[in-house]
Amino acid sequence: MQNADNILVIDHLTKKYDDKVAVDNLSLSIKRGMFFGLLGPNGAGKSTTIKCITGIGKITSGRILIDGLDVEKDYKLARGKVGLSPQDFNVDFFGKCDDILDYMAGYYGIPAAVRKDRVESLLKRFELVEHRSKTFDKLSGGLKRRLVLARALVNEPALLILDEPTAGIDVEQRLALWGYLRELNKAGTTIILTSHYLEEVEALCTDIAIINNGKIVAEGTKDSFIKDGSSLEQKYLEITKGEKQ
Amino acid sequence: MVRREVGRTMRVKVQTLVSPVMSATLYIFIFGSVIGTKIDNIIGVPYITFVFPGILMLSVINAAFASSSSSLYFARFIHSIDEILVAPFSYLEMIFGYMLGGVMRGLMVAVLIIGVGLLFGAVTLVNPLGFLFYIIAISGIFSLLGMFVALWAEGFEQLSTLNTFVITPLTYLGGIFYSITMLPQFAERLTLLNPFFYFVDGIRSSMIGVSEANPVIGLTVTLVLLIGLTALIVRLFHIGWRIRA
Numbered sequence: 432m433q434n435a436d437n438i439l440v441i442d443h444l445t446k447k448y449d450d451k452v453a454v455d456n457l458s459l460s461i462k463r464g465m466f467f468g469l470l471g472p473n474g475a476g477k478s479t480t481i482k483c484i485t486g487i488g489k490i491t492s493g494r495i496l497i498d499g500l501d502v503e504k505d506y507k508l509a510r511g512k513v514g515l516s517p518q519d520f521n522v523d524f525f526g527k528c529d530d531i532l533d534y535m536a537g538y539y540g541i542p543a544a545v546r547k548d549r550v551e552s553l554l555k556r557f558e559l560v561e562h563r564s565k566t567f568d569k570l571s572g573g574l575k576r577r578l579v580l581a582r583a584l585v586n587e588p589a590l591l592i593l594d595e596p597t598a599g600i601d602v603e604q605r606l607a608l609w610g611y612l613r614e615l616n617k618a619g620t621t622i623i624l625t626s627h628y629l630e631e632v633e634a635l636c637t638d639i640a641i642i643n644n645g646k647i648v649a650e651g652t653k654d655s656f657i658k659d660g661s662s663l664e665q666k667y668l669e670i671t672k673g674e675k676q
Numbered sequence: 677m678v679r680r681e682v683g684r685t686m687r688v689k690v691q692t693l694v695s696p697v698m699s700a701t702l703y704i705f706i707f708g709s710v711i712g713t714k715i716d717n718i719i720g721v722p723y724i725t726f727v728f729p730g731i732l733m734l735s736v737i738n739a740a741f742a743s744s745s746s747s748l749y750f751a752r753f754i755h756s757i758d759e760i761l762v763a764p765f766s767y768l769e770m771i772f773g774y775m776l777g778g779v780m781r782g783l784m785v786a787v788l789i790i791g792v793g794l795l796f797g798a799v800t801l802v803n804p805l806g807f808l809f810y811i812i813a814i815s816g817i818f819s820l821l822g823m824f825v826a827l828w829a830e831g832f833e834q835l836s837t838l839n840t841f842v843i844t845p846l847t848y849l850g851g852i853f854y855s856i857t858m859l860p861q862f863a864e865r866l867t868l869l870n871p872f873f874y875f876v877d878g879i880r881s882s883m884i885g886v887s888e889a890n891p892v893i894g895l896t897v898t899l900v901l902l903i904g905l906t907a908l909i910v911r912l913f914h915i916g917w918r919i920r921a
Contacts, residue, residue: 448921486761506764515762521754521759524754525687530680535759538760
Protein backbone atom coordinates (compact mmCIF):
# COMPACT_ATOMS: atom_id res chain seq x y z
CA MET A 432 0.00 0.00 0.00
CA GLN A 433 2.83 2.39 0.81
CA ASN A 434 4.48 4.04 -2.11
CA ALA A 435 6.00 7.45 -2.64
CA ASP A 436 2.77 8.77 -4.19
CA ASN A 437 0.78 8.22 -1.02
CA ILE A 438 0.75 10.96 1.61
CA LEU A 439 -1.52 8.91 3.87
CA VAL A 440 -1.87 5.18 4.28
CA ILE A 441 -4.33 3.70 6.76
CA ASP A 442 -3.65 0.01 7.08
CA HIS A 443 -6.29 -2.18 8.76
CA LEU A 444 -7.13 0.43 11.38
CA THR A 445 -9.38 -0.67 14.20
CA LYS A 446 -10.41 1.64 17.00
CA LYS A 447 -12.48 0.49 19.94
CA TYR A 448 -13.95 2.48 22.80
CA ASP A 449 -14.18 -0.22 25.46
CA ASP A 450 -16.22 -2.87 23.62
CA LYS A 451 -17.69 -0.53 21.01
CA VAL A 452 -15.98 -0.72 17.62
CA ALA A 453 -15.82 2.80 16.16
CA VAL A 454 -13.51 2.00 13.25
CA ASP A 455 -13.47 -1.53 11.93
CA ASN A 456 -10.41 -2.80 10.06
CA LEU A 457 -10.38 0.26 7.80
CA SER A 458 -7.81 0.62 5.03
CA LEU A 459 -7.40 3.67 2.85
CA SER A 460 -4.67 5.32 0.80
CA ILE A 461 -4.63 8.97 -0.19
CA LYS A 462 -2.31 10.20 -2.89
CA ARG A 463 -0.33 13.40 -2.75
CA GLY A 464 -2.24 16.37 -4.09
CA MET A 465 -5.68 14.83 -3.73
CA PHE A 466 -8.63 16.83 -2.46
CA PHE A 467 -10.28 13.95 -0.66
CA GLY A 468 -13.80 13.89 0.73
CA LEU A 469 -14.52 11.59 3.64
CA LEU A 470 -18.26 11.25 4.00
CA GLY A 471 -20.55 9.38 6.31
CA PRO A 472 -23.44 9.79 8.69
CA ASN A 473 -22.98 10.94 12.29
CA GLY A 474 -21.17 8.30 14.33
CA ALA A 475 -19.87 6.53 11.21
CA GLY A 476 -16.25 6.78 12.34
CA LYS A 477 -14.99 9.82 10.40
CA SER A 478 -13.91 11.91 13.39
CA THR A 479 -12.48 8.86 15.15
CA THR A 480 -10.37 8.07 12.09
CA ILE A 481 -9.16 11.68 12.03
CA LYS A 482 -8.32 11.51 15.73
CA CYS A 483 -6.21 8.40 15.09
CA ILE A 484 -4.41 10.09 12.18
CA THR A 485 -3.57 13.19 14.19
CA GLY A 486 -2.57 11.53 17.47
CA ILE A 487 -5.58 12.68 19.49
CA GLY A 488 -6.89 9.11 19.56
CA LYS A 489 -5.06 5.91 20.39
CA ILE A 490 -5.02 3.18 17.77
CA THR A 491 -6.40 -0.17 18.93
CA SER A 492 -4.81 -2.09 16.04
CA GLY A 493 -3.47 -1.47 12.56
CA ARG A 494 -1.18 1.36 11.56
CA ILE A 495 -1.23 4.76 9.94
CA LEU A 496 1.58 6.23 7.86
CA ILE A 497 1.86 9.89 6.98
CA ASP A 498 4.40 10.46 4.22
CA GLY A 499 5.83 7.06 5.17
CA LEU A 500 6.08 7.91 8.88
CA ASP A 501 4.25 5.77 11.42
CA VAL A 502 2.00 8.01 13.54
CA GLU A 503 2.74 5.97 16.67
CA LYS A 504 6.42 5.14 16.26
CA ASP A 505 7.57 8.31 14.46
CA TYR A 506 4.89 10.48 15.99
CA LYS A 507 6.98 13.64 16.29
CA LEU A 508 7.94 13.74 12.63
CA ALA A 509 4.54 12.55 11.43
CA ARG A 510 2.64 15.23 13.37
CA GLY A 511 4.79 17.96 11.89
CA LYS A 512 3.31 17.19 8.47
CA VAL A 513 -0.34 17.53 9.44
CA GLY A 514 -2.65 20.46 10.07
CA LEU A 515 -6.03 19.87 11.68
CA SER A 516 -9.13 22.02 11.74
CA PRO A 517 -11.39 20.02 14.06
CA GLN A 518 -15.15 19.96 14.19
CA ASP A 519 -15.22 21.14 17.82
CA PHE A 520 -13.43 24.28 18.96
CA ASN A 521 -10.51 22.89 20.93
CA VAL A 522 -9.03 26.29 21.75
CA ASP A 523 -8.15 28.17 24.94
CA PHE A 524 -11.27 30.35 25.23
CA PHE A 525 -9.37 33.15 26.93
CA GLY A 526 -6.48 33.30 24.48
CA LYS A 527 -6.21 36.21 22.05
CA CYS A 528 -6.43 35.42 18.33
CA ASP A 529 -2.86 36.39 17.51
CA ASP A 530 -1.52 34.57 20.58
CA ILE A 531 -3.38 31.39 19.61
CA LEU A 532 -1.72 31.41 16.19
CA ASP A 533 1.66 32.46 17.54
CA TYR A 534 1.73 29.75 20.22
CA MET A 535 0.68 27.09 17.72
CA ALA A 536 3.45 28.17 15.35
CA GLY A 537 5.83 27.99 18.30
CA TYR A 538 4.74 24.41 19.00
CA TYR A 539 5.94 23.53 15.50
CA GLY A 540 9.32 25.08 16.21
CA ILE A 541 8.90 27.92 13.71
CA PRO A 542 11.50 30.63 14.47
CA ALA A 543 10.21 33.93 15.90
CA ALA A 544 10.88 36.04 12.79
CA VAL A 545 9.18 33.58 10.42
CA ARG A 546 6.39 33.05 12.93
CA LYS A 547 5.58 36.74 13.05
CA ASP A 548 5.22 37.00 9.27
CA ARG A 549 3.26 33.75 9.08
CA VAL A 550 0.79 34.87 11.75
CA GLU A 551 0.31 38.26 10.06
CA SER A 552 -0.27 36.63 6.72
CA LEU A 553 -2.87 34.22 8.15
CA LEU A 554 -4.64 37.00 10.04
CA LYS A 555 -4.91 38.93 6.77
CA ARG A 556 -5.89 35.92 4.70
CA PHE A 557 -8.75 35.03 7.05
CA GLU A 558 -9.77 38.66 7.66
CA LEU A 559 -8.99 38.46 11.34
CA VAL A 560 -6.69 41.49 11.63
CA GLU A 561 -9.26 43.71 13.31
CA HIS A 562 -10.11 40.92 15.73
CA ARG A 563 -6.54 39.97 16.60
CA SER A 564 -6.68 41.23 20.19
CA LYS A 565 -10.06 39.70 20.97
CA THR A 566 -10.17 36.58 23.08
CA PHE A 567 -11.57 33.46 21.43
CA ASP A 568 -14.74 33.47 23.54
CA LYS A 569 -15.60 36.96 22.23
CA LEU A 570 -15.58 35.91 18.56
CA SER A 571 -18.67 35.03 16.54
CA GLY A 572 -19.11 31.44 15.33
CA GLY A 573 -17.83 32.27 11.86
CA LEU A 574 -14.75 34.06 13.18
CA LYS A 575 -14.00 31.16 15.49
CA ARG A 576 -14.17 28.78 12.56
CA ARG A 577 -11.82 30.99 10.52
CA LEU A 578 -9.33 31.21 13.36
CA VAL A 579 -9.29 27.44 13.81
CA LEU A 580 -8.68 27.08 10.07
CA ALA A 581 -5.85 29.61 10.20
CA ARG A 582 -4.35 27.68 13.12
CA ALA A 583 -4.39 24.48 11.05
CA LEU A 584 -2.30 26.20 8.38
CA VAL A 585 0.29 27.74 10.64
CA ASN A 586 2.84 24.96 9.99
CA GLU A 587 2.15 24.90 6.23
CA PRO A 588 1.15 21.23 6.43
CA ALA A 589 1.60 18.71 3.65
CA LEU A 590 -1.67 17.12 4.73
CA LEU A 591 -4.51 19.37 5.81
CA ILE A 592 -7.47 17.74 7.56
CA LEU A 593 -10.67 19.73 7.68
CA ASP A 594 -13.47 18.35 9.81
CA GLU A 595 -16.63 20.32 9.02
CA PRO A 596 -14.63 23.49 8.23
CA THR A 597 -17.50 25.65 7.02
CA ALA A 598 -20.06 24.92 9.73
CA GLY A 599 -21.39 28.29 10.95
CA ILE A 600 -19.75 30.28 8.15
CA ASP A 601 -21.98 32.45 5.96
CA VAL A 602 -22.32 31.89 2.21
CA GLU A 603 -19.88 34.64 1.10
CA GLN A 604 -17.19 33.49 3.46
CA ARG A 605 -17.79 29.88 2.51
CA LEU A 606 -17.26 30.67 -1.15
CA ALA A 607 -14.13 32.67 -0.34
CA LEU A 608 -12.85 29.76 1.71
CA TRP A 609 -13.53 27.32 -1.12
CA GLY A 610 -11.40 29.52 -3.37
CA TYR A 611 -8.59 29.54 -0.86
CA LEU A 612 -8.73 25.79 -0.35
CA ARG A 613 -8.57 25.25 -4.11
CA GLU A 614 -5.50 27.48 -4.25
CA LEU A 615 -3.86 25.57 -1.44
CA ASN A 616 -4.61 22.26 -3.11
CA LYS A 617 -3.29 23.52 -6.43
CA ALA A 618 -0.09 24.56 -4.66
CA GLY A 619 0.42 20.97 -3.53
CA THR A 620 -1.31 20.59 -0.18
CA THR A 621 -3.26 17.38 0.13
CA ILE A 622 -6.62 18.03 1.75
CA ILE A 623 -9.01 15.68 3.51
CA LEU A 624 -12.44 17.18 3.94
CA THR A 625 -15.36 15.90 5.96
CA SER A 626 -18.55 17.86 5.58
CA HIS A 627 -22.26 17.40 5.87
CA TYR A 628 -22.64 19.89 3.01
CA LEU A 629 -22.48 17.48 0.10
CA GLU A 630 -22.51 20.30 -2.44
CA GLU A 631 -19.27 21.47 -0.80
CA VAL A 632 -17.69 18.06 -1.25
CA GLU A 633 -18.98 17.91 -4.82
CA ALA A 634 -17.56 21.35 -5.58
CA LEU A 635 -14.13 20.76 -4.07
CA CYS A 636 -13.14 17.11 -3.91
CA THR A 637 -11.48 15.01 -6.58
CA ASP A 638 -11.84 11.74 -4.72
CA ILE A 639 -14.35 10.47 -2.19
CA ALA A 640 -14.79 7.67 0.32
CA ILE A 641 -17.96 6.94 2.23
CA ILE A 642 -17.60 5.47 5.66
CA ASN A 643 -20.38 3.78 7.60
CA ASN A 644 -20.30 1.71 10.77
CA GLY A 645 -16.54 2.17 10.89
CA LYS A 646 -15.94 0.71 7.41
CA ILE A 647 -15.34 2.15 3.96
CA VAL A 648 -18.46 1.27 2.01
CA ALA A 649 -17.67 3.14 -1.21
CA GLU A 650 -14.55 4.75 -2.64
CA GLY A 651 -13.55 6.30 -5.93
CA THR A 652 -13.15 9.47 -7.91
CA LYS A 653 -15.92 12.03 -7.61
CA ASP A 654 -16.80 11.46 -11.24
CA SER A 655 -17.30 7.74 -10.63
CA PHE A 656 -19.95 8.59 -8.03
CA ILE A 657 -21.90 10.89 -10.29
CA LYS A 658 -21.26 9.34 -13.69
CA ASP A 659 -24.88 8.11 -14.10
CA GLY A 660 -26.14 11.69 -13.86
CA SER A 661 -27.27 11.50 -10.24
CA SER A 662 -26.04 14.07 -7.74
CA LEU A 663 -23.52 13.18 -5.05
CA GLU A 664 -26.27 13.61 -2.48
CA GLN A 665 -28.51 11.07 -4.26
CA LYS A 666 -25.64 8.62 -4.55
CA TYR A 667 -24.63 9.15 -0.92
CA LEU A 668 -28.17 8.51 0.33
CA GLU A 669 -28.45 5.46 -1.89
CA ILE A 670 -25.22 3.97 -0.51
CA THR A 671 -25.78 4.75 3.18
CA LYS A 672 -29.44 3.69 3.00
CA GLY A 673 -28.41 0.45 1.32
CA GLU A 674 -25.95 -0.12 4.14
CA LYS A 675 -28.66 0.31 6.77
CA GLN A 676 -30.80 -2.32 5.08
CA MET B 677 4.41 26.15 25.86
CA VAL B 678 6.34 27.89 28.62
CA ARG B 679 5.53 31.26 27.07
CA ARG B 680 1.86 30.34 26.99
CA GLU B 681 1.93 29.16 30.60
CA VAL B 682 3.61 32.36 31.77
CA GLY B 683 1.03 34.27 29.74
CA ARG B 684 -1.73 32.45 31.67
CA THR B 685 -0.09 33.46 34.94
CA MET B 686 0.12 37.10 33.89
CA ARG B 687 -3.45 37.09 32.56
CA VAL B 688 -4.82 36.64 36.08
CA LYS B 689 -2.10 38.37 38.12
CA VAL B 690 -4.30 39.12 41.11
CA GLN B 691 -5.15 35.47 41.56
CA THR B 692 -1.75 34.03 40.69
CA LEU B 693 0.70 36.57 42.12
CA VAL B 694 -1.00 39.16 44.32
CA SER B 695 -3.07 36.69 46.34
CA PRO B 696 -0.16 34.45 47.48
CA VAL B 697 1.94 37.52 48.29
CA MET B 698 -0.91 38.92 50.42
CA SER B 699 -1.23 35.63 52.32
CA ALA B 700 2.52 35.40 52.84
CA THR B 701 2.64 39.02 54.03
CA LEU B 702 -0.02 38.26 56.64
CA TYR B 703 1.85 35.13 57.75
CA ILE B 704 5.11 37.08 58.04
CA PHE B 705 3.42 39.93 59.92
CA ILE B 706 1.50 37.70 62.36
CA PHE B 707 4.05 34.96 62.97
CA GLY B 708 7.05 37.21 62.62
CA SER B 709 6.21 40.61 64.00
CA VAL B 710 3.27 39.88 66.33
CA ILE B 711 3.81 36.38 67.77
CA GLY B 712 7.47 36.10 66.82
CA THR B 713 8.60 38.95 69.07
CA LYS B 714 7.21 37.02 72.06
CA ILE B 715 9.11 33.83 71.18
CA ASP B 716 12.73 33.06 71.95
CA ASN B 717 15.21 32.23 69.23
CA ILE B 718 14.73 28.83 67.57
CA ILE B 719 17.82 26.83 66.57
CA GLY B 720 19.76 30.00 67.24
CA VAL B 721 17.85 32.42 64.98
CA PRO B 722 14.94 34.85 65.56
CA TYR B 723 11.52 33.27 65.00
CA ILE B 724 10.77 35.43 61.95
CA THR B 725 13.99 34.27 60.30
CA PHE B 726 13.21 30.66 61.22
CA VAL B 727 9.66 30.72 59.92
CA PHE B 728 10.21 32.75 56.70
CA PRO B 729 11.69 29.92 54.55
CA GLY B 730 8.68 27.72 55.34
CA ILE B 731 6.20 30.46 54.47
CA LEU B 732 8.08 31.02 51.23
CA MET B 733 8.00 27.30 50.43
CA LEU B 734 4.28 27.08 51.20
CA SER B 735 3.55 29.82 48.66
CA VAL B 736 5.88 28.35 46.04
CA ILE B 737 4.29 24.91 46.40
CA ASN B 738 0.79 26.29 46.00
CA ALA B 739 1.77 28.44 43.01
CA ALA B 740 3.46 25.59 41.13
CA PHE B 741 0.72 23.09 41.91
CA ALA B 742 -2.08 25.49 40.91
CA SER B 743 -0.32 26.45 37.68
CA SER B 744 0.05 22.98 36.21
CA SER B 745 -3.11 21.43 37.69
CA SER B 746 -5.44 24.20 36.51
CA SER B 747 -3.77 24.53 33.12
CA LEU B 748 -3.78 20.83 32.27
CA TYR B 749 -7.19 20.11 33.75
CA PHE B 750 -8.75 23.05 31.91
CA ALA B 751 -7.04 21.92 28.70
CA ARG B 752 -8.56 18.46 29.17
CA PHE B 753 -11.94 19.95 30.02
CA ILE B 754 -12.21 22.15 26.90
CA HIS B 755 -10.11 19.78 24.74
CA SER B 756 -7.48 22.40 24.03
CA ILE B 757 -5.03 19.65 25.04
CA ASP B 758 -5.55 18.51 21.42
CA GLU B 759 -3.43 21.49 20.32
CA ILE B 760 -0.53 19.97 22.21
CA LEU B 761 -1.25 16.40 21.15
CA VAL B 762 -1.27 17.18 17.42
CA ALA B 763 1.93 19.23 17.66
CA PRO B 764 5.32 17.60 17.10
CA PHE B 765 6.26 17.44 20.78
CA SER B 766 7.75 14.42 22.50
CA TYR B 767 5.85 13.46 25.65
CA LEU B 768 8.81 14.65 27.72
CA GLU B 769 8.67 18.05 26.01
CA MET B 770 4.93 18.33 26.71
CA ILE B 771 5.58 17.60 30.37
CA PHE B 772 8.49 20.03 30.61
CA GLY B 773 6.25 22.70 29.07
CA TYR B 774 3.69 22.38 31.85
CA MET B 775 6.34 21.82 34.52
CA LEU B 776 8.43 24.85 33.56
CA GLY B 777 5.25 26.93 33.54
CA GLY B 778 4.74 25.90 37.18
CA VAL B 779 8.39 26.52 38.03
CA MET B 780 8.21 30.00 36.50
CA ARG B 781 5.14 30.85 38.54
CA GLY B 782 6.84 29.47 41.67
CA LEU B 783 9.91 31.62 40.98
CA MET B 784 7.82 34.75 40.39
CA VAL B 785 5.99 34.24 43.67
CA ALA B 786 9.29 33.53 45.46
CA VAL B 787 10.86 36.76 44.22
CA LEU B 788 7.84 38.82 45.33
CA ILE B 789 7.73 37.20 48.77
CA ILE B 790 11.46 37.69 49.25
CA GLY B 791 10.79 41.36 48.53
CA VAL B 792 8.20 41.42 51.31
CA GLY B 793 10.54 39.45 53.60
CA LEU B 794 13.27 42.05 53.07
CA LEU B 795 10.88 44.75 54.34
CA PHE B 796 10.40 42.74 57.54
CA GLY B 797 14.12 41.96 57.88
CA ALA B 798 13.33 38.24 57.61
CA VAL B 799 15.64 37.31 54.73
CA THR B 800 19.12 35.89 54.95
CA LEU B 801 20.75 33.88 52.20
CA VAL B 802 23.89 31.90 53.01
CA ASN B 803 23.79 29.54 50.03
CA PRO B 804 22.15 31.16 46.98
CA LEU B 805 22.80 28.19 44.66
CA GLY B 806 21.36 25.70 47.14
CA PHE B 807 18.37 27.99 47.60
CA LEU B 808 17.78 28.23 43.85
CA PHE B 809 18.13 24.46 43.51
CA TYR B 810 15.53 23.77 46.20
CA ILE B 811 13.07 26.39 44.92
CA ILE B 812 13.29 25.04 41.36
CA ALA B 813 13.23 21.37 42.42
CA ILE B 814 10.28 21.85 44.78
CA SER B 815 8.35 23.87 42.18
CA GLY B 816 9.08 21.09 39.71
CA ILE B 817 7.86 18.36 42.07
CA PHE B 818 4.61 20.19 42.79
CA SER B 819 4.05 21.04 39.13
CA LEU B 820 4.32 17.32 38.39
CA LEU B 821 1.96 16.49 41.23
CA GLY B 822 -0.43 19.10 39.83
CA MET B 823 -0.25 17.39 36.45
CA PHE B 824 -1.01 14.04 38.01
CA VAL B 825 -4.08 15.45 39.75
CA ALA B 826 -5.17 17.21 36.54
CA LEU B 827 -5.05 13.88 34.70
CA TRP B 828 -6.76 11.97 37.48
CA ALA B 829 -9.52 14.47 38.29
CA GLU B 830 -12.96 13.94 36.75
CA GLY B 831 -14.35 17.19 38.15
CA PHE B 832 -13.28 20.51 39.62
CA GLU B 833 -13.87 19.25 43.15
CA GLN B 834 -11.35 16.42 42.74
CA LEU B 835 -8.82 18.97 41.60
CA SER B 836 -8.48 20.25 45.16
CA THR B 837 -8.69 16.83 46.89
CA LEU B 838 -4.98 16.03 46.97
CA ASN B 839 -4.18 19.57 48.03
CA THR B 840 -6.70 19.52 50.86
CA PHE B 841 -6.06 16.05 52.23
CA VAL B 842 -2.40 15.43 51.49
CA ILE B 843 -0.34 18.46 50.53
CA THR B 844 -1.65 20.99 53.05
CA PRO B 845 -1.53 18.69 56.13
CA LEU B 846 1.91 17.32 55.25
CA THR B 847 3.20 20.84 54.63
CA TYR B 848 1.95 22.22 57.94
CA LEU B 849 3.24 19.11 59.77
CA GLY B 850 6.60 19.41 58.03
CA GLY B 851 8.09 21.89 60.49
CA ILE B 852 7.26 25.21 58.87
CA PHE B 853 6.29 26.90 62.12
CA TYR B 854 8.25 24.86 64.66
CA SER B 855 11.49 23.01 65.18
CA ILE B 856 11.04 19.25 65.29
CA THR B 857 13.03 19.25 68.54
CA MET B 858 9.93 20.82 70.13
CA LEU B 859 7.92 17.67 69.33
CA PRO B 860 7.57 14.52 71.44
CA GLN B 861 10.08 11.88 70.33
CA PHE B 862 7.44 9.80 68.51
CA ALA B 863 6.20 12.80 66.51
CA GLU B 864 9.77 13.84 65.78
CA ARG B 865 10.51 10.42 64.30
CA LEU B 866 7.29 10.50 62.33
CA THR B 867 8.23 13.90 60.89
CA LEU B 868 11.44 12.38 59.53
CA LEU B 869 9.21 10.27 57.23
CA ASN B 870 7.49 13.36 55.85
CA PRO B 871 9.16 14.48 52.60
CA PHE B 872 7.85 18.01 53.13
CA PHE B 873 10.08 18.29 56.19
CA TYR B 874 13.13 17.84 53.94
CA PHE B 875 11.83 20.46 51.51
CA VAL B 876 11.42 23.03 54.30
CA ASP B 877 14.74 22.08 55.78
CA GLY B 878 16.52 22.32 52.43
CA ILE B 879 15.28 25.85 51.83
CA ARG B 880 15.85 26.86 55.45
CA SER B 881 19.42 25.54 55.56
CA SER B 882 20.25 27.37 52.30
CA MET B 883 18.82 30.59 53.74
CA ILE B 884 19.98 30.57 57.36
CA GLY B 885 22.71 27.96 57.29
CA VAL B 886 21.18 25.76 59.99
CA SER B 887 19.72 22.36 59.23
CA GLU B 888 17.64 19.95 61.29
CA ALA B 889 17.73 17.10 58.78
CA ASN B 890 20.50 15.09 57.23
CA PRO B 891 21.16 17.11 54.03
CA VAL B 892 22.09 13.98 52.07
CA ILE B 893 18.73 12.41 52.87
CA GLY B 894 17.00 15.70 51.98
CA LEU B 895 18.76 15.92 48.63
CA THR B 896 18.03 12.26 47.90
CA VAL B 897 14.33 12.57 48.75
CA THR B 898 14.03 15.66 46.54
CA LEU B 899 15.82 14.13 43.55
CA VAL B 900 14.04 10.77 43.82
CA LEU B 901 10.64 12.49 43.88
CA LEU B 902 11.56 14.77 40.99
CA ILE B 903 12.83 11.96 38.79
CA GLY B 904 10.18 9.44 39.88
CA LEU B 905 7.28 11.80 39.23
CA THR B 906 8.73 12.83 35.86
CA ALA B 907 8.94 9.16 34.86
CA LEU B 908 5.38 8.54 36.04
CA ILE B 909 3.88 11.49 34.16
CA VAL B 910 5.84 10.67 30.99
CA ARG B 911 4.41 7.16 31.18
CA LEU B 912 0.86 8.47 31.68
CA PHE B 913 1.22 10.82 28.70
CA HIS B 914 2.71 8.02 26.64
CA ILE B 915 -0.24 5.70 27.22
CA GLY B 916 -2.57 8.69 26.81
CA TRP B 917 -4.20 8.22 30.21
CA ARG B 918 -7.30 10.42 30.13
CA ILE B 919 -5.92 12.71 27.46
CA ARG B 920 -6.06 10.63 24.28
CA ALA B 921 -9.38 9.19 23.20
